[in-house]
Amino acid sequence: MDNVIAAPLLTKAGILFSVTVEFKQYQCLVPATTLCDLSHSKDPKLDLLDTYRAFQSKIEGVARRLIGAGLEGKPLVIGSGYFQ
Template identity: 80%
Template sequence: MMDNVLAAPRLTNAGVLFSVVVEYQQYQCLVPGATLADLSHSKDPKLDLLDTYHAFQTKIEGVARRLIGAGVAGKPLLIGSGYFH
């Protein structure tokens, strides 16, 4: 039986690793620390990377789903700053 519970986003040396589901399939994604730092400057530069991820989670996961839907590949899918401008 497939476990359909998504793991909580977690901080890695490269950034925050998280999962999204698109068309019943789970995808691993990574938003690099530099991207999170760029995002935090537009909201609160005092946030740490995981806090920044949570502050922008809806936006980050929306970008991830759109990239997956457009056929962008990656394991994990890398979500750089350019997707937020």
């Protein structure tokens, strides 16, 4: 399973992470801009990884719903519009 990311990974584009849906691993990316949008609603002083951790359950829930709805991508990019 080379799609498994053991822990959220900070990249130039944002945070790369894996979620499991129906026993299958999917790579997802929450862009830095999306994380910045999320942090403004909680604490603008958080760095990207801290923001991801603060919103991890929400971000991963959105990822699972999008995958369940049939959205695809390698990785699946989860933009700000999915959190409104």
